[in-house]
Structures are given as structure tokens and as C-alpha cells.
Amino acid sequence: MSYPFEIVEGFKFVGIHTKDYGMSLKERTAPTPEEKTITEDVPFMHGVYDFSMLLGERIYENRPLSYTFEVYDRNYERRKVDEIALKNWLMKPGYSPLYDDFDIGYYWLAKCTGVDIEDDHKAGRLIINVSFDAYPFKKSELPEGHDIWDDFNFELDVSQPVEYQVNGTLNINLLNAGSCSVVPTITVSAAMTIQKDKITYNVPQGESKSESFRLMIGENPMTITGNGTIKFTFYKELI
Template identity: 35%
Template sequence: MITQIKEYIQFGDFNSKDAGWYLQSRDAPTPDKKEIVEQIPYLQGVLDFSDVLGEVFFDRREITYEFKLPNKDYPDRKVAERFIKSSMTTKSESQLFDTHDKRYYWLGKVKSIRVTDVPLKKHLIATIVFICYPFAFHADNYFDDVWDTFDFENDFSNWTKWDINVREEIYFVNGGDTSVSPTVICSSDITLIDKKGKTYKFQKGENNDFVLSIKPGINRFTAKGNGTISLRFNAEVMA
């Protein structure tokens, strides 16, 4: 009886389940925090400016997988080794889907692939190391809720569209773990003012203003104009 493959990854054209590789282990430690420190003479310790903006920043992270391809003759093992290397190492930064992180994906590229041949047992062992963005992206774009595929364990529902009549107090919720820069869609020219008095002006249509940052939690604004304003973004989590 052949054991069914339940855990697998998808990266570019490579799907480990379709290729017959069994996941042996997964290692995804949290990324290192970026530290910005200054040594000041005659001052104990150091001055740490790492979270001066009120948010923690991280370096890229490494995710390592070990797979086994069992019961293959030598010619088939050589073909499998070439395929797993050529189908992933030649790809630029791409989405990495992992069944362990349901409804999320990583954004990264292959750092290395090491394949070990075990001739006595007729199988291959592949160790794949990815370098990824520190946060995982939610697979759905939070613009419209799609209830047919809503996952109550992993998804969250936000109100992301508001009707503006001259002046309205509105809010947007970021359910992720870090700030995001959303795409803003307006039916007419609309201005947002945050609680610190900073002004963001958006024109009719689709706006990609990377200056606007939606922090985790509730973000309150004063909106001025006449029409609708909505946000599109993918939540980012520390998985």
C-alpha cells in the first residue's frame, strides 16, 4: 500500500506531491530583527533605535525543507534530481505555497538544493532552502469577502469600503502582524486625514500610494469628498 502524500509545497512549476516527493521535515524559524544601535561615549549600554517608528522590522528569513523520493531505480533518480533542481533554481522570486500554512503563501527564491542519492534503499533525499520575505501573505485580497471559500479558522472579515458624503469619520482594520500599503480605489477625488493630521489625497480610480501605511489593528481617518473609497491589501502575518 502506497502512503498518501498529505504535506507538500508548490513553487513555480514544481509541486512536490505531483512529483512524488514525501516531506520529511520543515524548519521555519522566525527571522532576525533588524537592529539599529549607536554606541555613545560615557553612556551605559547603547541607544537602540530599532523600533523608533513604533514597529519592529525584520531581515529575510530562511525556510528549509527535506523531502524523500522512495523506490526509484537509478535512471529515474537521476531524472528526478535534474527536474527538482531545474524547475526551481531557475525561477526568480515567486510565491511559495505550503500546506502547513493554509491560506497563506511566502514570497521568495531558492537559495540552494542539495540532493543525496541513497542507492541501497533506492531513494533520494532533497534538502531545499528558500530565502523569503519575513511575513507570510494571506492568499485572499481583502477588498470583497468571498463567503463561498471563507475559512473561519484562518480568515478574517473587514469592512473595507465606505460611502463619503462631504465629511465622514471612517476606519480600516488591518488584521495582520505588520503595516501594509494598500491600493486605494475611489469613485471620485477623496482626501484622508489621519489622527496625527497627515493628509493623503487620492484621485478617482485606482491609487497606489505607498506613503499610506495601514498599521495592525484599527486605523481611523477623517474622509473628505463625495463618493466611495475602498482598500485592497493582502494581510501579512508572522507564521
């Protein structure tokens, strides 16, 4: 189907783009997520004790995302079919990657929570309001340490090695340039140990991942002991 205007932006969700339905984006809102605050109010003390950053970073609730689109079609029956198709496309899946054209190189992990459609008979259009519940951070599509120069962002990205040859003991410092800690996938050719923040982690041969081993925001110095190759695979997350 051809349209009398150029559709510039929208989003892709479970393999379908809003352009496929001729949806023209009119408004997008992505407010910052609310923080999960943990405070203790002590009598006769000014202010409160704030334990929200006990783990070294701020913790957030899921965030709402909302979009308003218009679809123009003078055919009433066609608009009714579009309404049914849109609701079934968006409301069936659970949490899935949501690729917003505004956030190039990133995606949201989101679930559609509502599709509100108004049929404007006089104008021959549908006004579509779509809402999502999303993980608070948008995730990079490319892993850290990638060498795709055309996609490198000098303000947000960091050029660093993520694969190393270990012969005995090796000191490295991985930088997490994101807004929250992340759990890397570690791939080693032989069993090794990693000492980080005065804790020793045993890394089995092959590919492994553990919630107890996290790369905190900023620098992550560590000492690796073993013989062979080790690779860290992780993706930056931004607020």
C-alpha cells in the first residue's frame, strides 16, 4: 500500500514494523523509571537513612513507554480489519525486544499493556495509542569490544579488548560504560580463577554466567589466573 506522506519513525516488535501497517508516529513518551527507594526514618533525626544504593547502584522499577500513531484509510471495513490485526499483533507476545527507530543501536525489553484505538470517521483515520511496560534500561544490540567502526559512538562507547591470552597471572581492567551493572558471559579454554573486589571466582572451562559475578558501573580491575584464552561478552545498558 502507498501513502501520501513519508513515514519516518516507529518501532519494530516481534518481526513487524509499524510502517507495515502505515502507522504514522505522532507522539512518543519514554519517561525515566521510578527508583526503588529503601529508607529508614529515625525519630529525632533530620532526614532519613537511604539504603537504596546499598549494592552500589540505583535500582529502578520498570518504565512505561507510550506511542500515538495515525493510520489513514477512507475504507471503513479496512480500518476495522486493521484494528483487529493491530491488537492481535501487539497484545499476544510477552516481554520481547522492542526496536524504536529513535534509539538506534539499542532495544527495549517490553510487553504491550494496552492498544487503545479511536476511529475518526470524518477524517477516515485510526488514532492508535500503544503502551508498553519495559525493563528500565535500553540494551545495546552490539556487545562491548566490537570492532564495527561505523557503529562506534564517541560519546557513549568505549574501545577496549574483551578477549585475553592468560599465561599464569594477568591483571586487566574492564570498563562498564553503561548505567547499571551487568552480568557477562565468560568463555575460557581451560578452567581459571578471577579475583575481583577481594572475592575469588572459579570459572569452569567453556561458557558460563553467574549472577554473583557482575561488572559494576565504571572500572572493574581484576586478576585472572590460569592458562589459555578468556573472553567476556556483555552488553551496555543505558537509562
